[in-house]
Amino acid sequence: MIEDALQLAAQGRTLSPPNPSVGCIIATADGTVLGQGHTQQAGGPHGEVMALRDAAARGHSVVGATAYVTLEPCSHHGRTGPCCDALVAAGIGKVVAAMADPNPLVAGQGFARLRAAGVEVEVLAPTDPQALAARALNIGFFSRMVRKTPWVRMKVAASLDGKTALPNGVSQWITSPAARADGHAWRARASAVLTGIGTVLQDQPRLDVRLVPTPRQPHVVVVDSGLQTPPNASLFIAGRAVYIYAAAQNAEKQRALEAAGATVIYCPGHHADGTPTGKVDLAALLRDLGQREINEVHVEAGHKLNGSLVREGLVDEFLVYLAPLLMGQGSGMADFGPLTELSGATALQFTSIEQVGPDLRVLAQVQGRDQF
Numbered sequence: 001m002i003e004d005a006l007q008l009a010a011q012g013r014t015l016s017p018p019n020p021s022v023g024c025i026i027a028t029a030d031g032t033v034l035g036q037g038h039t040q041q042a043g044g045p046h047g048e049v050m051a052l053r054d055a056a057a058r059g060h061s062v063v064g065a066t067a068y069v070t071l072e073p074c075s076h077h078g079r080t081g082p083c084c085d086a087l088v089a090a091g092i093g094k095v096v097a098a099m100a101d102p103n104p105l106v107a108g109q110g111f112a113r114l115r116a117a118g119v120e121v122e123v124l125a126p127t128d129p130q131a132l133a134a135r136a137l138n139i140g141f142f143s144r145m146v147r148k149t150p151w152v153r154m155k156v157a158a159s160l161d162g163k164t165a166l167p168n169g170v171s172q173w174i175t176s177p178a179a180r181a182d183g184h185a186w187r188a189r190a191s192a193v194l195t196g197i198g199t200v201l202q203d204q205p206r207l208d209v210r211l212v213p214t215p216r217q218p219h220v221v222v223v224d225s226g227l228q229t230p231p232n233a234s235l236f237i238a239g240r241a242v243y244i245y246a247a248a249q250n251a252e253k254q255r256a257l258e259a260a261g262a263t264v265i266y267c268p269g270h271h272a273d274g275t276p277t278g279k280v281d282l283a284a285l286l287r288d289l290g291q292r293e294i295n296e297v298h299v300e301a302g303h304k305l306n307g308s309l310v311r312e313g314l315v316d317e318f319l320v321y322l323a324p325l326l327m328g329q330g331s332g333m334a335d336f337g338p339l340t341e342l343s344g345a346t347a348l349q350f351t352s353i354e355q356v357g358p359d360l361r362v363l364a365q366v367q368g369r370d371q372f
């Protein structure tokens with residue numbers, strides 16, 4: 001049942017940010033499903049309430065039934081009322097949860113509230129594969145709650161020899177239409193797509209989700225020290241937030257970009273001795289995005305910004321599409337270093353390798369990054 005609830009939660013993942021997506025199945029002891037649902041858009045009902053409504057719509061009583069949930073039911077008043085109270089009021093007899101909510105404001109209180117109301121509570125062990133899957137599903141939300149910064153996933157489209165652009169800047173297209181559509185599905189689950197001014201000027205990208213259906217477009221974040229983003233750039237799309245992070249103020253350029261719909265944020269970097277770097281402070285940028293309720297950041301940038309993000313230890317996960325091409329000369333994935341010892345290399349752990357069309361999709365996490 002938790003497996004099915006996880007699938008429901010996955011369906012809500014593009015919809016729910018900044019909330020976590022929770023799947024819920026209400027069933028009898030013999031496994032008959034009475035109702036099911038997943039979290040709707042922010043401000044809308046959570047998975048538990050959707051499942052209770054589904055059961056009511058089907059004419060089922062849920063008194064004494066078991067609710068299988070992918071996350072500890074909430075116990076606080078946020079944009080909606082506490083799910084615990086809704087489950088108790090409906091007469092649910094038992095809750096089986098994949099994991100506790102790591103949000104320090106919630107952790108354990110949902111279970112305590114249910115138990116206090118006489119509901120039996122069972123929680124999977126944190127090492128259970130389904131508990132791990134539940135954590136991965138909402139990793140951006142948990143990151144924001146616990147670390148106060150988003151989960152950063154760097155997407156790269158490269159040739160087999162690791163090149164992301166030719167020396168003249170040309171990079172479209174290295175990967176196949178199937179891999180690009182898959183990339184859009186990953187954009188869709190992110191709260192924001194982050195890029196650098198080099199990519200904006202070279203590619204004129206849109207960085208939206210249009211190759212797969214989506215109920216919501218991610219915001220766009222541009223790292224642009226000198227406010228060089230053209231006000232007529234293709235990434236300005238009606239109704240979508242564009243955040244431009246700059247290192248120095250320029251009132252005239254700021255006005256033009258704000259007129260185009262951007263929010264301009266000054267975020268200058270400093271060397272250890274306090275002198276300005278002239279570049280955007282990337283760690284501060286991520287903290288600021290956390291405060292703006294950004295859960296997952298999907299990076300699609302060139303080798304320079306990618307290099308800074310890796311060098312500063314700000315990347316959690318890599319989503320790399322490898323095309324069956326050799327490009328020889330050109331830009332790599334991330335310019336950092338040079339290292340003199342292999343012990344200084346960023347150690348990763350492959351978490352998934354799949355073929356997408358003619359390309360390979362490799363997912364790798366920086367070792368230890370999900371230990372929070």
Ligand SMILES: NC(=O)C1=CN([C@@H]2O[C@H](COP(=O)(O)OP(=O)(O)OC[C@H]3O[C@@H](n4cnc5c(N)ncnc54)[C@H](OP(=O)(O)O)[C@@H]3O)[C@@H](O)[C@H]2O)C=CC1
Pocket residue numbers: 155156157158163164165166168169170171172174195196197198199200202203223224225226228269278279280281282300301302303304305306308309331
């Ligand atoms: N195959 C792929 O997956 C992709 C390929 N590309 C290709 O990459 C190329 C562009 O690469 P690139 O020029 O590196 O572009 P980037 O997108 O990496 O942007 C780099 C710029 O970001 C700005 N920046 C601001 N703060 C920082 C910081 N702290 N650290 C690093 N950079 C910072 C700098 O400009 P400033 O100082 O002015 O702010 C820098 O020049 C294009 O050819 C494009 O087609 C791009 C994306 C994906």
Ligand SMILES: Nc1c(N[C@@H]2O[C@H](COP(=O)(O)O)[C@@H](O)[C@H]2O)[nH]c(=O)[nH]c1=O
Pocket residue numbers: 157171172173174175176179180183199203204205206207208300301321
């Ligand atoms: N070249 C390359 C990619 N490049 C990325 O896609 C961006 C263009 O996005 P959009 O304007 O929304 O289509 C571009 O600026 C760069 O970030 N992506 C891929 O999946 N495969 C590829 O071969």
